[in-house]
Amino acid sequence: MLAELHVELVAANRKVWSGEATIVVARTVSGDVGIMPGHTPLLSVLESDPVTIRTTDGGTVIAAVHGGFISFSDNKLTILAEVAELADEIDVDRAEAALGRAKSGEDSAAQRRADVRLRAASGTN
Structure with a gap:
């Protein structure tokens, strides 16, 4: 291997x-997938x-990804996202405010985006 x-x-x-990574975990329409x-x-x-991307140096990179495609071939993994933010780029206060607005307006898509951003920022999947 x-x-x-x-x-x-x-x-x-x-x-x-x-x-470079040792494993990448993502959610697809068919379910969760771990690519090694x-x-x-x-x-x-x-x-x-x-x-979640586990890097070869033992680190972890987490990104909030909203839609797109994942492709793996010849040991190259490409994630083409409509929108993506690294966890350390996410403004948690802004994401929490967006979640509150989405819940009060009953906007399920906006709730999902805000929830994903908050989970990425906290390092939970």
């Missing part, structure tokens, strides 16, 4: 993160959810 895979996390407006080096090729639609 190979020891690492190359990961590119790209949002519609920017490259969010790039590097040597995984079978994959192409799937992403659900809005935190994505």
Whole structure:
């Protein structure tokens, strides 16, 4: 088994993160998937959810990902997201306020986005 895979996390407006990883965990429309080096090729639609990347240096990168696609082939994993934010980029106060507004307006899509952002910022999936 190979020891690492190359990961590119790209949002519609920017490259969010790039590097080497030992495993990436993401939620697709078919369920949660863990991609490790040597995984079978994959192409799937992403659900809005935190994505966890375990880096080869032992670190963890968590990003709030809202929609898009995940593709794996030849030990290269690409996450093409409509919107993506690294956990340390998320303004928790702003996300909590957005969640409150979404709940009062009963906007389930906005509630989901705010919830994903808060879970990513706290490091929980």
